[in-house]
Amino acid sequence: MVTITINDIDHAVEADEGMPLLWVIRDILGLTGTKYGCGIGMCGACTVLIDGQPTRSCVTPIESVGGLAVTTIEAIEDDPVGRRVVEAWVASQVPQCGYCQSGQVLAATALLKQSPQPSEEDITATMTNLCRCGTYNAIAAAVRQAAQG
Amino acid sequence: MNAIERHMVNLEQSSDRSPVNLSRRGFLGASLGALVLGVALPGRVARAQEAAEIEPGMRVSAFIEIRADGGVRLQSPFIEGGQGIYTALAQIVGEELDVDPASFIVECAPPGPDYQLGGFRFTGGSRSVRSSYETMRRLGAAARQMLLQAAAARLDLPVADLSTEPGRVIHPASGHALSYGELAAEAADLPVPENVALRAETDFRWIGQPAARLDVRDKSMGKAVYTIDVKVDGMLHAAVQHAPRLGGEPGTLANEAEVKAMHGVHSIHRLPGAVAVVADLWWRARQAVEALQVSWTEPAPDTQNAMPADFSTEALRAKLASAPGPGLQAESHGDPAAALEGAARVVEATYDAPLLVHGQLEPPSTIARWNEDGTLDLWLPNQAPDVFQQVAANVAGIEQQNVRIHSPMLGGFFGRHFLYDNANPFPQAILLARAVGRPVKLIWSREEEFLRDAMRPLVVARFRAGLDAEGLPTAIDIEAVGDGPGFEPPDTPRASVVEGLAEKPYAIPNRRAAHVKVPYPVTLGYWRSVGHSMNAFFYEGFLDELADAGGHDPYELRLRLLADQPRHRTLLEAVGELSGGWKRGPFTAEDGSRRARGVAMASPFESEVATIAEVSIEHGEVVVHDVWVAIDPGSIVNPAIVEAQVTSSVAMGLSSALLEEVVYNDGMPQARNFDLYPFLARYQMPRVHVRIVESGAPMGGIGEPGVPGVPPAVVNAVAALTGQRVRSLPLSKVQFEGTL
Incomplete structure (x- = not known):
């Protein structure tokens, strides 16, 4: 049994050592907003926040997150910055297929909480999640808009 | 069509x-x-x-x-x-x-x-x-x-x-x-x-x-539900390990008992061309199936698309380049042979483009549930529910109307979710759900997806053209060598191979386009813009070579060859204007970098597209700064969606031009994930400028037509900047000279 804190709720889960946080979130806790894309930490579709840091949950072993606060996309509106990011995403009509966007929104939220007025370099350096639909320009526009809002 | x-x-x-x-x-x-x-x-x-x-x-x-x-x-x-x-x-x-x-x-x-x-x-x-x-x-x-x-x-x-x-x-x-x-x-x-x-x-x-x-x-907000997110009461999870080479069948499982005893494992299954583990959680199923030590048989000699142990894409490219013509005729006007004979100058070139995976971010999955009344429910990504229903019914051995198809939204598709041989997980899910007597959710890992995706074909295109004394093309002869997806009879050229090579709008009086059909053991699929995805690169790249050989500016040459094509000419002028007026370069940009521009045209899916790209070279690699696209789909419904789709197409076209290539050695794809098969990242995304021209022509397509013009516009810009003509994609294979 491992106890983890997801979106401010403690869960005692029966997970094997080494099991990635992603699969605990998706298949044990049933929160499917966090996506499996590559499983090797390349694409970022599985991004969650751990103590506010964007983290690729597909390569994060469950035993490494005990005592830390994990935030998934399901709690995005509990955070004022998260709410602003979602509104900017809607206003800029960012998503296409949408599969990567949970991770993109969380990455943007983490960025804006750390740098409320990020530079273009900040955006380039931190918004590294992949999008096969190529919504990158809309993502950057939405980040800039959320920063202003 | x-x-x-x-x-x-x-x-x-x-x-x-x-x-x-x-x-x-x-x-x-x-x-x-x-x-x-x-x-x-x-x-x-x-x-x-x-x-x-x-x-x-x-x-x-x-x-x-x-x-x-x-x-x-x-x-x-x-x-x-x-x-x-x-x-x-x-x-x-x-x-x-x-x-x-x-x-x-x-x-x-x-x-x-x-x-x-x-x-x-x-x-x-x-x-x-x-x-x-x-x-x-x-x-x-x-x-x-x-x-x-x-x-x-x-x-x-x-x-x-x-x-x-x-x-x-x-x-x-x-x-x-x-x-x-x-x-x-x-x-x-x-x-x-x-x-x-x-x-x-x-x-x-x-x-x-x-x-x-x-x-x-x-x-x-993470609320959209894709197939991979669907949950059915009482379901188990399944993962597969495919035969490394298509056609192989599972022989002995050396450690079957050990794997059966792994935590959460429900059962181990032999499937056609694969082994599967069903478990309480997908992670456990995957750990277990990948731990299985399987000895795979060699494919039976008559297996369709069996992957030989010595197959390599490098050898395939060489084989296609030297395969004899003349091929199956797709277009013929005038007398290209005579015109080439009488030409002041003959230009020849051979182009190629690689196999590509779709790389949609949602890995394929299927949930199969057998019901007590003998009917079957399937949740699966698909682009043609009736066809999937029919095939699922065959696999299940039940009547078609007893298969219920549920089609959640797709986490990207780009042609991935048509029915392809051995490339869809649903037949495995049907068999597994029946075997265990419970609903099963089967997910293919990204690595299994790379092994079984139906690929954008590898094709070689051979060009010969004749120029007159003024340097204008009088004849063009094209042989596209290889194969593509399709069901045409053997004596007919494949539409997916010749589209975008034949019936170009340019006034070149003598022309021939043909398909030299050379099948090869790769499952081929439709990839966003299909044959156009590479044929525009071949043709429009070669057209720039003709412009250079004839001493003409490539933009001016196109305008001239389109003198009698008002729709195309208007579009070419529109993209020139959108980009601030055509300038090829090289020129020095405001940031001090040396840059150049390239232009290309394409006629995909009943729409017309003109594209200009601006590039520089940084640290030996191509950087694309801006892409301008003028698109004429006749008329439109939603300009914001059109612009989003064109921008998306630019990203995918650019990704294919810069980065993407499936390489096979010894019958195996060398990349099994996005680490060795990179696609376009945010820092590589150019500014994209879109102009929609509604000519009033019959409505054309939007989702794909923005793709084909990008690779040739970029490659033509690179040639203008570096003098280096790239005839084989992706550009990442080439180390360019140049600094910041």
Whole structure:
């Protein structure tokens, strides 16, 4: 049994050592907003926040997150910055297929909480999640808009 | 007609269609009391009714449902996978029905004859809007008329005295109004009116406007549900390990007992060409199946597409380059042989483009559930539900109508979710669910997806052209060597191989395009813009070579060769203007970097596209700064979605130009994930400028046409900047000279 804190709720889960946080979130806790894309930490579709840091949950072993606060996309509106990011995403009509966007929104939220007025370099350096639909320009526009809002 | 349509037309016969009120024909299903309107094909109604009698309520064969609360549910014949089709359909139907598109709920319709517009049904070929535009308008208009008639009966007034405003029927004289929801049940009892007048285009309120997408908020909050997210009561999870080379079958499992004892493992299964583990969690199933030590048999000699142990893409490229012509003729004008003979100068070049994976971010999965009554429910990504239903029924050994197909939104597709041999997980899921007697969710890991995806073909194109004394092309001879997806007979060139090479608009009097068919053991698929995805690179790259050889500017040469093609010429001028006036360069940009521009044109999916790209070289690699695209799809429904799709296409076209390549050595793909098969990242994304030109020509496609022009525009810019002509993609294979 491992106890983890997801979106401010403690869960005692029966997970094997080494099991990635992603699969605990998706298949044990049933929160499917966090996506499996590559499983090797390349694409970022599985991004969650751990103590506010964007983290690729597909390569994060469950035993490494005990005592830390994990935030998934399901709690995005509990955070004022998260709410602003979602509104900017809607206003800029960012998503296409949408599969990567949970991770993109969380990455943007983490960025804006750390740098409320990020530079273009900040955006380039931190918004590294992949999008096969190529919504990158809309993502950057939405980040800039959320920063202003 | 593009390559995909050609196939589907062969599969099913087209037929006339007109709206009928399905609610009067027992099609109400779960939506009793609602107005349910569908397009039934005259010859097919009986068949559909029959099916409905066999399984009452199994198919809700309808398009429009107006609920008592006024909400409108629309059954879409097309699947949403990011291209915006659900929103576009809501705009089209809403325009005629007089309902704000924002109040629509759009779902992917189940299989059935009602949704086979034109006699077949699939999402692809950039054809969803243009193939359904008239039908959807007529459906909306007929439904509105029925609501008017119901209101007229209720109020005892002539229909002519009534009108509508969004969501309700009004009587302007008295100011009385009845909501659509109030009238839905009565309207449902009326016959479907024929020949209802459509709204004048000048009165459009939603068609032509940048309506907000219906799915964007959910997708921004992680609430959109894809197949991989579907959960069914009592389900187990499955993972597979495929034969490393297609055609191999599982022999002995050396450590079967050990793996069976792993935590959470329910059972181990041998499947055609694969082994599977079913477990309580997918992670455990995957750990277990990858721990299995399988000895794979060599493919039987007659296995179709069996992957030989010595197959390599490098050897394939060489084989194709030297395969003898002349091939199967796809186009012939004039006498290219004689013109080449008499040319002042002959230019020759050989181009190639690699195998590509689709790389849609949602890995393929299927949930299969056998029900007590012998029917089967499948949740699966698909671009053609009826075809999947038919094949699933064959795999399951049950009647087609006993397979229920559920089609959640797609986490990207780009051609990935057609039916391909050995490339779809659903047959495995069906077998596993039957074997364990419980619902099974099967997910292919990204690594298994790289092994079994149906690939964009590798093709070699050989060009010979003749120039006259003025340096203008008088003849062009093209042989495309290799293969592509399709079902054409052996003596016919494949549409997917020659599209975009044949029938170019340029005034070159003598020309031949042919397909030298050389099959090879790779499962080939449709990849966003299909043959155009590489053929524009081949042709437009070579055209720039002709311009250089003849001493002409490539933009000016194109204008000249399009002198008698006003639509193309207008578009080329539009993209030149959009980019601030054509300049090839090299020139020094404001940041001090040396840059150049390239231009290309393409005619994919009945749309016309002109593209300009600006590049520099940094640290030996190509950097693309801006891409300008002028697109003429005839007419459009949603300019914001058009711009988003063109921008998306630029990203994918650029990704293929810069980075993507599937390499096989010793019968194995060298990349099994995105670490060794990178695609375009955010820092590589250029600014994209889109101009939509509505020429009024018949409506063309939008989802794919932005792709093909990008690789040649970039490669032509690179040639202008570096003097280096790249004839083999991707550009990452080439180390360029140049600094910041």
